[in-house]
Amino acid sequence: MTDLFTNLVLGFQSALTIANIGYCFVGVLIGTLVGVLPGLGPVATLALLLPLTYALDPTAAVIMLAGIYYGSQYGGSTTAILMNIPGEAASLVTCIDGYKLARKGRAGSALGIAAVASFIAGTVATLLIALASPVLSEVALYFGATEYFSLMVLGLVGAVALSNGDILKAIAMVIVGLLLGLVGTDINTGELRFTLETLTLQDGIDFAVISMGFYGVAEILKNLQAIVGSGSYSTIAVKSPWPQKKDFTQSQGAIARGTFLGSIMGLLPGGGAMLSSFASYTLEKRIKIENETPVGEGNIRAVAGPEAANNAGAQTSFIPMLTLGIPSNAVMALLMGALIIQNITPGPQVIHTNPDLFWGLIVSMWIGNLFLVILNLPLAGLWVQILKVPYRFLFPAILAICAVGVYSINYNQYDIVLMAAFSLLGYIFYQLRCEPAPLILGFVLGPMMEENLRRAMLLSRGDATVFFTSPISALLLIMAFALLAVTLLPKWQKTRQEAFTED
Numbered sequence: 001m002t003d004l005f006t007n008l009v010l011g012f013q014s015a016l017t018i019a020n021i022g023y024c025f026v027g028v029l030i031g032t033l034v035g036v037l038p039g040l041g042p043v044a045t046l047a048l049l050l051p052l053t054y055a056l057d058p059t060a061a062v063i064m065l066a067g068i069y070y071g072s073q074y075g076g077s078t079t080a081i082l083m084n085i086p087g088e089a090a091s092l093v094t095c096i097d098g099y100k101l102a103r104k105g106r107a108g109s110a111l112g113i114a115a116v117a118s119f120i121a122g123t124v125a126t127l128l129i130a131l132a133s134p135v136l137s138e139v140a141l142y143f144g145a146t147e148y149f150s151l152m153v154l155g156l157v158g159a160v161a162l163s164n165g166d167i168l169k170a171i172a173m174v175i176v177g178l179l180l181g182l183v184g185t186d187i188n189t190g191e192l193r194f195t196l197e198t199l200t201l202q203d204g205i206d207f208a209v210i211s212m213g214f215y216g217v218a219e220i221l222k223n224l225q226a227i228v229g230s231g232s233y234s235t236i237a238v239k240s241p242w243p244q245k246k247d248f249t250q251s252q253g254a255i256a257r258g259t260f261l262g263s264i265m266g267l268l269p270g271g272g273a274m275l276s277s278f279a280s281y282t283l284e285k286r287i288k289i290e291n292e293t294p295v296g297e298g299n300i301r302a303v304a305g306p307e308a309a310n311n312a313g314a315q316t317s318f319i320p321m322l323t324l325g326i327p328s329n330a331v332m333a334l335l336m337g338a339l340i341i342q343n344i345t346p347g348p349q350v351i352h353t354n355p356d357l358f359w360g361l362i363v364s365m366w367i368g369n370l371f372l373v374i375l376n377l378p379l380a381g382l383w384v385q386i387l388k389v390p391y392r393f394l395f396p397a398i399l400a401i402c403a404v405g406v407y408s409i410n411y412n413q414y415d416i417v418l419m420a421a422f423s424l425l426g427y428i429f430y431q432l433r434c435e436p437a438p439l440i441l442g443f444v445l446g447p448m449m450e451e452n453l454r455r456a457m458l459l460s461r462g463d464a465t466v467f468f469t470s471p472i473s474a475l476l477l478i479m480a481f482a483l484l485a486v487t488l489l490p491k492w493q494k495t496r497q498e499a500f501t502e503d
Contacts, residue, residue, distance in 0.1 A: 003134075004130065004131070004134075007130075007134075007355065007359050008130065008359065008362075008363065010355055010356060010359050010360075011356075011358075011359030011360050011361075011362050011363035012363050013356075014059060014356040014357070014359060014360030014363070015063070015360045015361075015363040015364040015367060016363075016367075019057075019060060020059060020060055020063055020360065020364065021367065023056070023060040023061075023063050023064040023067075024063050024064065024067050024364045024367050024368050024371065025067075025371055026064055026067070027063060027064035027065065027066065027067020027068045027071060027368065028067040028068075028070075028071035028074075028368045028371045028372050028375065029071070029371075029375065030045065030049075030067075030068050030071070031045075031067055031068040031069065031070065031071020031072040031073075031074070031075060032071050032072070032074055032075035032372065032375050032376060033075065034068060034071070034072045034075060035071065035072035035073065035074060035075020035076035035077075035078070035079075035091070036075045036076070036078055036079055042068055042069045042072040042331055043211075043215045043330050043331055043334065043437075045068055045072075046065055046068060046069070046211075046215075046331060046334040046335070046338075047208070047211040047212045047214075047215040047334060048212065048398065048402060049064075049065070049068070050207075050208045050211065050212070050334065050337065050338060050341070051208055051406065051408050053065065053338050053341060053342070054341060054408075058339070058342040058344055058354070058357055059356060059357045059360045059361070061338055061342060062335065062338065062339065062357060062361055063360065063361055063364040063368075065334075065335055065338055066318070066335065066361060066364070066365065066368075067364070067368045069314055069331050069335070070122060070311060070314045070315055070365065070368065070369075070372075071368065071372055073091075073118065073307075073310045073311045073314050074114075074115065074118050074311070074372045074375075074376050075376070076091030076094070077091050077094050077098065077111070077114040077115075077118070077303075077307055077376075078111065078376065079091075080094040080095045080098050080099065081094065081095075081098035081099060081101070081102050081107060081110045081111055081114065081303070082099075082102055082107055082111075091277070091310070093277055093278060093280075093281040093302070093306045094114065094277070094303055094306055094307060096281075096296055096302065097110075097295065097296065097297070097298050097299050097300075097302035097303055098110045098114070098302075098303045100297060100298035101298045101300065101303065103298075104298055106298075106300075109244055109247050109300065110300065110303050111376070112247070113247050113248070113251050113300055113303055113304050113307075114303055114304070114307040115372070115373050115376045116248075116255075116304075116373075117251065117254075117255045117258065117303075117304040117305075117307045117308040117311075118307050118308065118310075118311040118369075118372070119369050119370075119372070119373050120255055120259065120308065121255065121258060121259040121262060121263075121307075121308035121309070121311045121312040122311045122312065122315055122365065122368075122369040122372075123366060123369060124259050124263070124312065125259070125262065125263050125266070125311070125312040125313075125314075125315035125316050126315055126362060126365040126366055126369070128263055128316060128319075129315065129316060129318060129319055129362055129365070130359075130362050132319055133319055133322060133323050133351065133358070133362075134351060136319065136320075136323040136324065136348075137322075137323040137348040137349075137350070137351045137352075138348070140323055140324050140347065140348035141348050142472075143324075143348075143472070144456070144459075144470075145451075145452040145453075145455035145456040145459065146452075146456040146460075146466055146467055146470045146473045147470060147472045147473050147476065148325075148448070148452045149449055149452040149453050149456055149467070149473070150467060150472075150473040150474075150476035150477045150480070151324065151326060151476050152326060152445045152448060152449045152452070153449070153476070153477060153480045154476050154477075154479055154480040154483070155320075155326045155327075155328070155441070155445065156174050156438070156441060156442060156445060157480040157483050157484050157487075158328075158483060159174070159328075159329075159437070159438050159441045160174060160438060160484070160487065161483055161484070161486075161487040166433065167487055167488060169432070169433065169434045169435070170434075170435065170438045171438075172434070173429070173434055173435065173436065173437075173438040173439040173442070174438045174439065174441070174442040175442065176439050176442065177438065177439035177440060177441065177442025177443040177444075177446060178442045178443070178445075178446040178449070179194070179446075180205055180210065180439075180442075180443050180446070181204075181442065181443045181444070181445075181446025181447050181450075182194060182446060182447075182450070183195065183201055183204050183205050184201060184202060184203055184204030184205070185202055185203065185204070187451075188454065200412070200414040200418075205418065205443075206406075206410065206415060207337040207340070207341075207443070207444070208337070208341075208406060209406055209415050209418050209419050209422065210418075210422050210440075210443060211333075211334055211337065211440060212402050212406055212419055212422075212423075213418070213419045213420070213421070213422025213423040213425070213426060214422055214423070214425075214426040214429075214436045214439070214440065215330075215426070215436065215440075217399065217402055217419065217420065217422075217423030217426075218422075218423045218424075218425075218426030218427050218429075218430065218436075220395045220398055220399060220423075221423065221426075221427040221430075222427065222430050223395070224395065247300050250292075250300050250301060251300050251301055251303075251304035251305075253301070254280075254284055254301040254302075254304040254305035254308070255304050255305065255308045257280065257283060257284070257305055258276075258280040258304065258305035258306060258307070258308030258309035258312065259308045259309070259312045260312075261276055261279050261280050261283065261309050261312075261313075262276035262277075262280065262308060262309035262310060262311065262312030262313035262314075262316070263312045263313070263316045264316075265279060265309075265313050266312060266313035266314065266315065266316030266317040266319075266328070267316055267317070267319055267320060267328070276306075276309035276310050276312065276313030277306035277307070277309050277310040277313070278306075279309065280305040280306045280308070280309035280310075281295075281302060281305065281306045283305065284299070284301050284302050284305045284306075285302070287301075314331075315365060317329055317331070317332055318332070318335075318361075320332075321335060321336055321346055322346055322350055322351075322358065322361075323347070323348060323350075323351075324347065324348070325345065325346040325347035325348075325448070326445070327441060327444055327445075329437060329441075330436070330437035330440045330441065333440045333441050333443075333444040334440075336444060337444065344357070402419065403416055403419075406419050
């Protein structure tokens, strides 16, 4: 406990500098805006802003990008409640009861309880990160190449199992990501692989190029298709954004359950905010309380629970990325890419080699959650007004940011061509209903999996049974194979479809 107190003091010293407070505020402000604007999402925004982090201090860069992620979970609830439009995917289930509450004249209560639930869950989840991360990082120090390879296999299988879409398509996307990660020069042999005999690809595909292609420009194409023929939005006025005493009484159990569910599910590969919110809504729907409005008809619990869950899940998903070097979802893969850009390798050594970054990030989450309550309660009406800006004015600016950002990385015009190619490929995947998140995870983990596989085989003199003679590695592989087998069962696939189409 003494060490924890000392580390938190270090975190406060790092996070409470004027610069880092400023970047934290900018991050949560952009995150709120991202959550409000339908169709943009934190992944696309992080992809767009990734090149800007080259010029920032590593701690400031991570604090800002993290603020965008958990800030988007707050902002998404505003349009979900007032306009029945989920600004962010994790806010889908908030629309169901939140909008009906607003139609009954209780928009302020719904917005207020959503903000309070998110703040409580974020605070608890951040405390969990502070307590659990040092323990996990110490355990991870006992991991060798064999154990890391098996852990990454489990991570990719988990991403497939918890992805939204067809299982076989998710597996195919992982394989495509792994293959894209192999493009370039083999570090061990110096051989060129999949470079199409061009100098441009000798150093491989830049992470910012592929992420911006799939999540930046491809998102623009999807949004342009979606807004064709769309009508104008109608909003509901907010009298007071403060919930009543009975709202707190009715919601406290849902907030506790949502916080617990989100904290656990955020740790799972492929988990995070969206899966947590769906799980919480399903749980609240199964809890029947006498003389209470049914869930689905305007129940305050069905707003509080999912909002607590998605914020807790968003924040605890940092744990496996920071302590094990394994991103649990596409957002964590982008944040991991940002750290690598700053020459910081996520994993168990981060706490020891970059303690100011690690503990500064944790403390900044508390500060960011406080900023978000201030931003989301009094300014709810302002965020809704932003939606009146026509998208035809927004997308050219986003395209310009993409092009300038990609070019500024290596000052190579071919990177822009590659980004355009990946954006077209991303749009084709969208039409085929193939989710790009497993591809991004495969792309990030692929080179590390190959490196650990080769290292393990060299140490064992080519004996592949080393992956099963190591107890930890064998357990991880058994878990991966069991999860994959269960995932392919028809009953499980039916359950997945029901979970992601809950209404």
